[in-house]
Amino acid sequence: MSQQRPLSAPARRARVIALVQSGAVHSQSDLVSLLKKSGVKVTQATASRDLEEIGALRGRGPHGATIYQLPSDENMGRVNILPSGLILSVESSANMAVVRTPPGGAQLLASALDSASALGKLSSVIGTIAGDDTVLVISRKSDGGSALAKELRALDAHKKDQPKRRVSQ
Numbered sequence: 001m002s003q004q005r006p007l008s009a010p011a012r013r014a015r016v017i018a019l020v021q022s023g024a025v026h027s028q029s030d031l032v033s034l035l036k037k038s039g040v041k042v043t044q045a046t047a048s049r050d051l052e053e054i055g056a057l058r059g060r061g062p063h064g065a066t067i068y069q070l071p072s073d074e075n076m077g078r079v080n081i082l083p084s085g086l087i088l089s090v091e092s093s094a095n096m097a098v099v100r101t102p103p104g105g106a107q108l109l110a111s112a113l114d115s116a117s118a119l120g121k122l123s124s125v126i127g128t129i130a131g132d133d134t135v136l137v138i139s140r141k142s143d144g145g146s147a148l149a150k151e152l153r154a155l156d157a158h159k160k161d162q163p164k165r166r167v168s169q
Contacts, residue, residue, distance in 0.1 A: 007040050009050075010086050011104025015040065016050045017070065023061055025051075025068040086112075087156040092145035097152055099135040106130040113137060122155075124148050 015038065025031045031047040051068060061067035086109040088100045101109050110130035117125040124144055129136040139148040
């Protein structure tokens with residue numbers, strides 16, 4: 001069994017997303033157990049907050065079992081596109097914005113931005129490249145970096161102003 005170790009919230013949420021996508025999370029206690037098996041100790045309250053942050057919804061899986069699922073394209077409008085706490089700073093140059101995240105958060109943020117772009121919610125984004133704590137976001141316009149940085153800051157500020165949504169077990 002792997003040793004229990006602290007993990008940053010964005011990195012932990014990335015792991016939660018992978019578990020939810022696998023179809024193995026039927027309840028919050030399932031999530032706590034699955035995370036524990038992978039070496040991450042969390043409380044059920046933390047699991048609940050993580051499910052809320054990633055926008056997981058309860059639904060019917062194969063054979064009618066209740067499982068947590070990530071929103072599909074048609075109900076994506078009910079969920080904010082950025083998990084909170086991922087954007088620490090944003091700088092721009094030419095057609096790029098450089099976003100700093102907590103360690104382990106860049107992949108999750110880049111994935112959220114790419115999904116938002118594909119859904120037309122961030123039409124100014126052509127793509128992203130992520131490291132561990134830095135995301136390079138590329139604008140469609142050759143001089144769109146500044147506007148893109150402003151849009152990213154506004155999205156993050158909007159997320160912080162949203163009321164919390166309760167996720168039940």
